[in-house]
Amino acid sequence: MHEFALVLAGILLAGAPLVLATLGETITEKAGVINLSLDGSMLLSAMAAFALASATGSPWTGALGGMAVGAAAAAILGLTNIYLGQSQLAVGFILTLLCRDLAYFLGHSYSRQPGPTFGLWGIPGLSDTPVLDALLGRQSPVVALSLAAIVLCWWWMYKTVGGMRLRAVGESPRAAFGRGIRVRLTRLAACLIGGALVGLAGAAYSLAVKPGWGRPQGCEGAGWIALAIVIFGGWHPVRAAIGAYFFAALQVSGIYLQELFPSVPAQVFQVAPFPMMILTLLAVNLGRVSFVQDMMRRYPFLKRFSGSWPITSPAALGQDFDPKKGL
Amino acid sequence: MPRSAWLEQTLWMLAAPALALALTVLVALPSGAPPLQTLQVLLLGGLGSMSKFGQVLTVFVPLMLCAAGLLVPFTARLWNIGIEGQVVLGAIFCTGALMPFDQGGPAHIALALAAGMLGGALWALLAGVLKTWGRVHEIFSGLGLNFVAMGLTIWLIFGPWKRPGVASMSGTETLDMSLWLDRMGRLASSWTALALAAAALVMVAVLLTRTQWGLSLKAVGQNPKAARLFDLSPRRRMLQAFALCGALGGLAGAVQVLGVYHRLLPSISSGYGYTALLVGMMASFRILPVPFICLFFAVLNVGSIQLPLQLNLDSSFSGVIQGLMVLSVFATQGLRAWLIRRREGC
Numbered sequence: 001m002h003e004f005a006l007v008l009a010g011i012l013l014a015g016a017p018l019v020l021a022t023l024g025e026t027i028t029e030k031a032g033v034i035n036l037s038l039d040g041s042m043l044l045s046a047m048a049a050f051a052l053a054s055a056t057g058s059p060w061t062g063a064l065g066g067m068a069v070g071a072a073a074a075a076i077l078g079l080t081n082i083y084l085g086q087s088q089l090a091v092g093f094i095l096t097l098l099c100r101d102l103a104y105f106l107g108h109s110y111s112r113q114p115g116p117t118f119g120l121w122g123i124p125g126l127s128d129t130p131v132l133d134a135l136l137g138r139q140s141p142v143v144a145l146s147l148a149a150i151v152l153c154w155w156w157m158y159k160t161v162g163g164m165r166l167r168a169v170g171e172s173p174r175a176a177f178g179r180g181i182r183v184r185l186t187r188l189a190a191c192l193i194g195g196a197l198v199g200l201a202g203a204a205y206s207l208a209v210k211p212g213w214g215r216p217q218g219c220e221g222a223g224w225i226a227l228a229i230v231i232f233g234g235w236h237p238v239r240a241a242i243g244a245y246f247f248a249a250l251q252v253s254g255i256y257l258q259e260l261f262p263s264v265p266a267q268v269f270q271v272a273p274f275p276m277m278i279l280t281l282l283a284v285n286l287g288r289v290s291f292v293q294d295m296m297r298r299y300p301f302l303k304r305f306s307g308s309w310p311i312t313s314p315a316a317l318g319q320d321f322d323p324k325k326g327l
Numbered sequence: 328m329p330r331s332a333w334l335e336q337t338l339w340m341l342a343a344p345a346l347a348l349a350l351t352v353l354v355a356l357p358s359g360a361p362p363l364q365t366l367q368v369l370l371l372g373g374l375g376s377m378s379k380f381g382q383v384l385t386v387f388v389p390l391m392l393c394a395a396g397l398l399v400p401f402t403a404r405l406w407n408i409g410i411e412g413q414v415v416l417g418a419i420f421c422t423g424a425l426m427p428f429d430q431g432g433p434a435h436i437a438l439a440l441a442a443g444m445l446g447g448a449l450w451a452l453l454a455g456v457l458k459t460w461g462r463v464h465e466i467f468s469g470l471g472l473n474f475v476a477m478g479l480t481i482w483l484i485f486g487p488w489k490r491p492g493v494a495s496m497s498g499t500e501t502l503d504m505s506l507w508l509d510r511m512g513r514l515a516s517s518w519t520a521l522a523l524a525a526a527a528l529v530m531v532a533v534l535l536t537r538t539q540w541g542l543s544l545k546a547v548g549q550n551p552k553a554a555r556l557f558d559l560s561p562r563r564r565m566l567q568a569f570a571l572c573g574a575l576g577g578l579a580g581a582v583q584v585l586g587v588y589h590r591l592l593p594s595i596s597s598g599y600g601y602t603a604l605l606v607g608m609m610a611s612f613r614i615l616p617v618p619f620i621c622l623f624f625a626v627l628n629v630g631s632i633q634l635p636l637q638l639n640l641d642s643s644f645s646g647v648i649q650g651l652m653v654l655s656v657f658a659t660q661g662l663r664a665w666l667i668r669r670r671e672g673c
Contacts, residue, residue: 036466076654084661089406089466090608091657097601098650104643106358215641224470231467265485267593271478274471278463285462324668 005134007252012139015248016146017042017204017219021226022233022240023153024197028074029230030157031190032170032316033081036092038198039223040099041073045202047107050213054115062116063203070199071192073099078191082184085320096223103217110213118142118208142204149197153237166190170314173321183321201226221274228277232284235313243280247273339663347655351648360640368637369645372630379629381514384521385587386599386625389414389579391524393603394610394617395531396575400465400568401612402535403561404548407569409454409469410576411600412476413447417577419480420446421584422488422499422591430503439506440523440581447577448570450476455569459562465569473600481593488591498592508586517586527575532614534571544568576600602628602649609653624649 021042028035035041045066053062073095080086118141126133136143157163168176169186177183202219210218225247233240254269286292352362373383393410400407407413424442428435450472457468488499508517535541547554547561554561583595602624610616624645631645 080654080658080661084658084665086657086661091654093406093408094605094608094650094653094657097605097646098654101643101646101650102354105641105647106354108358108639108641221474224467228467228471263486265481267481268478271474274474274478278457278468278471281463281467282457282461288462289460291460 002130002134005131009135009139010252011245011249012135012143013209014251015245016140016142017201017209018222018226018229018244018248019146019201019241020142020149020204021198021201021223022229022244023149023237024070024194024201025226025230026194026233026235026237026240027153027157027166027197028190028194029317030170030235030314031166031187032173032314032319032321033078033187033191034088034092034318035074035077035191035194035198036089036227037073037077037095037099037223038227039221040096040103041070041195042198042202042205042219042223042226043217044073044099044103045069045199046206046217046219047103047110047202047213049199049203050115050206051107051110053207054110054113057116059116059118059203059207062207063200066203066206067196067199070197070202071195074191074195074198075188077195078188081320082187082191085322088318088320100220104215107213107215112212112214115212116207117211140208142208145200145204150237150241157237167314170316173316173319177321177323183323187321198223198226221270225273225277228281231313232280234284247276250276339659342662343655343659344652346659347648347652350651350655354647354651355644358640360638360644365634365638365640365644368633369627369630369648372633372637373626373628374630378514381511381516382629383622383625384511384514384516386628387622388516388520388524388582388586389597389599390603390606390621390625391618392527392575392579392582393600394606394621395524395527396572397603397607398531398535398612398614398617399544400565400572401607402541402544402548403565403568405458405565405568406466407451407454407469407572408466408601408604409451409472410572410603411596411598412469412473413450413573413576414580414583414596414600415473415476415480416450416573417443417447417580418584418591418595419476419483419580420577421581425502425506426488428503428506430505432505435506436508436585439585440578443577443581443584444574445577447580448574451569451573451576452566455566458569459565477593480591480595484591484593496593498588498590500590502585502589506585507589508582515587517582520582520586523578523582527578528614528618531575535614540564540567598646602646605649605653609656611656 021038025035025038048069049062049066052065053059056062077088077091077095080091081088120138121141121144122138123136126137157166165176165181165186168179168181169183169190173183205219205222206213206217226244229240229243229247232243250273254272258264258266258269355362355365373379393414397407397410421439421443424439425431425435454465454468454472457463458465484496484499490500508519511518535544543554543559544564546557546559547564551561554564579599580595583597584591588595606617606620606624609620627645627648631642634640634642634644
């Protein structure tokens with residue numbers, strides 16, 4: 001039981017940056033903008049956070065710097081897409097590659113250098129319940145941050161006026177515009193907030209989960225996983241967080257699997273989340289495939305297995321909005 | 328065209344490279360890189376001598392093959408990000424096809440090239456089927472398959488295809504000389520590879536602009552619903568576009584194996600698939616600018632090898648410049664449209 005709790009603690013830690021990045025992207029996509037640049041901007045903010053933390057000696061300053069870098073990358077996307085009308089996917093993909101190369105280029109002198117980390121927070125008074133103690137007794141602050149972010153994100157999105165505006169802009173920008181919401185500004189704000197969370201995820205990697213900077217850093221590919229989890233989570237923060245922990249569990253199990261099969265190189269297990277990503281996206285979309293729908297109509301008992309996983313993207317996801325056109 | 332309009336057009340054309348240059352200098356400064364000297368090292372490193380130009384051509388060929396291939400799915404508005412993995416699968420199939428032979432001749436090389444194309448096409452079809460029948464966006468399936476392809480290569484190199492005795496990241500057993508592509512005299516590049524790249528571009532250009540197939544592919548891209556009503560079978564067209572692009576990507580992988588590395592390496596694709604996507608975007612997926620951009624990007628890639636040696640900078644700087652250039656093109660395009668709209672006062 002104690003060991004199981006330790007594994008769970010490992011999943012909580014490995015999942016923390018994934019949760020943060022997924023929540024950030026969920027916020028951005030909820031407003032209708034797809035920020036495809038996650039994989040690159042996360043790496044760049046990981047580098048910036050590590051460099052800044054090394055220079056100042058404070059991991060929290062580093063994390064703030066990482067957030068600023070993540071927000072800046074998202075701002076480039078937001079400005080070129082929302083105000084200059086360029087394709088979200090194209091600019092996002094360019095930023096992915098650009099930020100990645102920029103991270104390796106600017107981080108060159110910090111490569112393989114020792115630097116500060118977040119360290120561990122001990123919660124006293126848990127020693128009576130060994131399971132809880134193993135799970136939360138000595139955890140990185142990023143775990144606390146990620147758990148708080150889930151609750152905050154859900155509360156903001158569904159319980160506040162700001163969150164309602166955010167969803168309105170993503171569901172029906174025209175109606176929102178008609179109600180006097182400044183659509184483009186709201187979208188830009190969603191980009192910035194989401195980008196800052198992605199930046200925090202990058203900082204969580206280089207200052208806690210995979211401490212240090214190098215080429216490769218170890219978080220390459222995580223951004224793409226986070227993008228897929230947003231879809232898997234049906235654009236709902238809590239479900240997205242569950243998805244993030246699921247993929248973190250997969251990454252952690254890779255470490256154990258490698259002990260079982262020592263002859264297989266580690267890189268092979270690191271690839272495991274990616275076919276899983278494709279399969280989950282396939283499973284999530286299966287109900288919308290016409291062939292499956294036909295089958296369900298013909299054999300009604302199949303409907304029992306289809307369950308209810310209501311995947312509905314924000315209606316205006318990926319659609320540009322220009323207040324001067326239409327209306 | 329009146330003279331002032333012509334002047335404006337020229338200025339706008341210069342705006343993108345100017346912005347890119349400014350941003351590059353801005354980015355280079357914090358790393359302590361002297362901007363002008365860095366650019367000089369980059370360009371001389373790519374064009375300084377004939378042998379360096381030969382290196383440039385070896386980069387140019389896979390870039391061209393991939394970029395030409397990418398024009399096809401993009402005509403149907405498909406983002407074949409999986410091209411990177413298709414290059415890798417091409418290399419794997421090519422190496423696999425030559426496994427039984429200790430030595431060979433042109434027939435074996437042709438077989439290996441064909442096997443590479445088959446590998447790339449199959450890997451692309453996987454992404455295509457996931458898109459058309461499984462409703463998984465091609466960006467995610469393609470990307471996931473890229474990582475899978477990477478894992479597959481490493482597994483092959485360390486497992487079934489490992490060199491006798493040592494299994495290492497340095498790759499599989501080197502091919503026999505008789506299975507290598509020809510060389511241009513002393514240069515690293517090969518005439519066959521260059522001819523294949525040129526043929527690929529011409530074929531794609533003819534296919535997209537001169538045939539009914541190209542026209543219907545365009546229709547599928549612009550309005551899939553209408554395309555279905557007009558009986559253009561969009562699904563089949565999309566799959567064909569994926570397969571063709573994958574075949575060209577696979578050919579690039581096979582050329583890397585037969586002409587450059589002469590074995591299968593873990594990083595056999597060198598990121599050329601992703602760079603080719605940048606090329607396509609910078610050309611706005613028009614055919615004519617593609618070879619020129621490919622050549623320029625190849626010069627940057629080869630030149631950047633000198634950066635760690637001469638200036639102790641990371642070689643990823645070439646990627647930074649490429650990214651900034653494409654971003655500048657998009658930014659100036661958008662800025663121009665925005666200014667025009669403002670001037671017209673609507």
